[in-house]
Amino acid sequence: MKPELYDVWGDTVDARHLLYAIVIGAIVSLSAFFTAQHFLLEWVASAQMARAYAMLVGIVGCLAGGTLSAMLFKPKRHVVEHEADPAWRSRVLSDLQNEFGDLGRLADLPPETLKELQDMDLYDLFIEYERGLESANKDPASAIRAESSTDLVVNGGRS
Amino acid sequence: MIASLFDQVLIALGMGILGAVIFAAIGLISGSDETTTLAPLTLLVVLLGVPAPGVLTFFLAGAVAKHMTHAVPTALLGIPGDTMATPLMREANFLRNLGVPHIALRKMISGAVIAALIAVPMAVLFAVMLAPFGDSIKRTAPWIFLAAAIAIAWFSKGRLAAVLALIPFVLIILGLQTLTGQYGVKLSVSYFLGIAIGPLIAALFAMLAPAEREKMRRSEVRTFSLSPDVKNGGGFFPNPLKVLDRKQSLWTAITAVISSATFVFSPVAMTVIMGELVGSRVKHVYHRLTTVITARNGVTESTYIAEALIPLIAFGLPLSPVAAGPAAPLFNAPPRFSVDAASGEVHNLHTLLNTWEFFGYGMLAVVVAILIAYPFTMNYAYRAASYVSRKISHEAVIATFVGLILVIGIWEGGLLGLLVIVTVGLLGGFLSRFLGFNIGVQFMGYYTAVLTVPALVALLGA
Numbered sequence A: 001m002k003p004e005l006y007d008v009w010g011d012t013v014d015a016r017h018l019l020y021a022i023v024i025g026a027i028v029s030l031s032a033f034f035t036a037q038h039f040l041l042e043w044v045a046s047a048q049m050a051r052a053y054a055m056l057v058g059i060v061g062c063l064a065g066g067t068l069s070a071m072l073f074k075p076k077r078h079v080v081e082h083e084a085d086p087a088w089r090s091r092v093l094s095d096l097q098n099e100f101g102d103l104g105r106l107a108d109l110p111p112e113t114l115k116e117l118q119d120m121d122l123y124d125l126f127i128e129y130e131r132g133l134e135s136a137n138k139d140p141a142s143a144i145r146a147e148s149s150t151d152l153v154v155n156g157g158r159s
Numbered sequence B: 001m002i003a004s005l006f007d008q009v010l011i012a013l014g015m016g017i018l019g020a021v022i023f024a025a026i027g028l029i030s031g032s033d034e035t036t037t038l039a040p041l042t043l044l045v046v047l048l049g050v051p052a053p054g055v056l057t058f059f060l061a062g063a064v065a066k067h068m069t070h071a072v073p074t075a076l077l078g079i080p081g082d083t084m085a086t087p088l089m090r091e092a093n094f095l096r097n098l099g100v101p102h103i104a105l106r107k108m109i110s111g112a113v114i115a116a117l118i119a120v121p122m123a124v125l126f127a128v129m130l131a132p133f134g135d136s137i138k139r140t141a142p143w144i145f146l147a148a149a150i151a152i153a154w155f156s157k158g159r160l161a162a163v164l165a166l167i168p169f170v171l172i173i174l175g176l177q178t179l180t181g182q183y184g185v186k187l188s189v190s191y192f193l194g195i196a197i198g199p200l201i202a203a204l205f206a207m208l209a210p211a212e213r214e215k216m217r218r219s220e221v222r223t224f225s226l227s228p229d230v231k232n233g234g235g236f237f238p239n240p241l242k243v244l245d246r247k248q249s250l251w252t253a254i255t256a257v258i259s260s261a262t263f264v265f266s267p268v269a270m271t272v273i274m275g276e277l278v279g280s281r282v283k284h285v286y287h288r289l290t291t292v293i294t295a296r297n298g299v300t301e302s303t304y305i306a307e308a309l310i311p312l313i314a315f316g317l318p319l320s321p322v323a324a325g326p327a328a329p330l331f332n333a334p335p336r337f338s339v340d341a342a343s344g345e346v347h348n349l350h351t352l353l354n355t356w357e358f359f360g361y362g363m364l365a366v367v368v369a370i371l372i373a374y375p376f377t378m379n380y381a382y383r384a385a386s387y388v389s390r391k392i393s394h395e396a397v398i399a400t401f402v403g404l405i406l407v408i409g410i411w412e413g414g415l416l417g418l419l420v421i422v423t424v425g426l427l428g429g430f431l432s433r434f435l436g437f438n439i440g441v442q443f444m445g446y447y448t449a450v451l452t453v454p455a456l457v458a459l460l461g462a
Helices: A015-043 A047-072 A086-100 A111-119 A123-136 A140-145 B002-028 B034-047 B052-069 B071-077 B083-097 B101-139 B141-154 B160-182 B189-196 B198-208 B210-216 B246-261 B267-279 B285-314 B355-391 B394-435 B439-461
Strands: A005-008 A011-014 A077-081 B222-226 B338-340 B345-347
Touching (some): A005 A015, A005 B198, A005 B210, A011 A015, A011 B394, A015 A047, A047 B034, A047 B394, A086 A123, A086 B083, A086 B285, A111 B285, B002 B034, B002 B355, B034 B394, B052 B355, B071 B101, B071 B222, B083 B101, B083 B285, B101 B246, B141 B160, B189 B198, B189 B394, B189 B439, B222 B355, B246 B267, B394 B439
Antiparallel strands (some): A005 A011
């Protein structure tokens, strides 16, 4: 059967899997809690402490239910190993320019940051950028118009 | 005497380790909101009767560890680790796209270490400075809470709508309290949990409404790109001061001090503002990205520490967004801890620990969290991110929280407790979604109902 995918609370779920997971979570956690409460009320002198411990067992039950669901239902995510493509990096610079305007000069940087850039193979990228700016005073708008390919997945709004 | 002190320190150490380990793991799960996780687990620790130092170290070490490991999904997967990580997404994504996510990660957690170590003494210092005003603040607490609720609402996304929405929200809480009171049930945790978990409850209800469900539909699974593993220099425990350059350490320290003093503001807002403050003073864009992300993650630590410690030490009243939210059980966890607005009577960590104990156990918690979460994040970030994104389904996370709602609700008030969680959660979730009436405002609304309204009624009746 074709999965019915929905965005719930910030990530993707399959509706049927979600329903099963909730049922499993409810059954496991509540039976842990009620079973623990039943026995602890007899064993522990203070009823209040017995109930607090029963809640602890119930929370362990929540985790057990979650673990069971994690084993039964695989994540609905496609995870790929992704190394930023060097060809993209110049695109990122134009995105950065859109966001911040002037990117600044390497001459402003302290030596340790310059070394960091060299270690990360980013030094040449910024050198080229500066040369490009100086030489032809190239219209930066052309670079800016290049479509942004960097998909900024900001997945907030959960709370 | 010496032996009992030794026992206390040992308990504090053990609870600190426990908190750091649990919340270092929770931090890896993207979107695991601080309030939803810290508040119920801290409450549990309080109610189980753990001595006061252990309660404090559990909470603080948990918060500090979580705000280090939240850098893993934020930097490597491009999804915010929790609510406090949202303001870091822009810089994290740019650095990821430049192909240096591990730099983002290393800088973030190094900033966290420095800021956390600075924040504890600063928070104690500011608390001592404020303490002389403590009594007058306690006496006028109901009105201060009302003012704080209105201010926090005004500065939320909802602006005037959020301020006005406080009225029906407070009325609903009063109505629910009256209802449960008729059956002899007095609830508090259920309100906290309902507010904290409201967005999930609202989303689950929306799933059941055909029109809303269509809006939530996706045609295919989302693709996440995980940045590859890069071997780091600096050994198992790199010196944070060497991961950062001097300017970055300095800015992290400055923003940590400032954000420790401004304990009444929203921690997310402080993180944003401090980042802007730093960003405007760094010229080169790469340096700006790395410095801003360092300082911002530092602020996620320092605001949390200060917003919990200052009100605890100086007033014993939950007078900050963190104290009203994730740290609420440190102030108010009946029957063990209580805040009585009418008499200004307080019985919680404020009365159980003195200033030096707050300082000592606070530092202990921070050091324990650093020793656990910092090397873990430095060395195992890639493997942790890969495991969580490939093995832990969102269905399982939701199932765990649904279980939590059921257990806590029924434990505190039986069916009535459960109904209160669902009612408050549904209302709060939708108010937050449509009006920007966020969780912080809702917590202040709860305190307004509990503290201000009785004082108001007394005033009008007199």
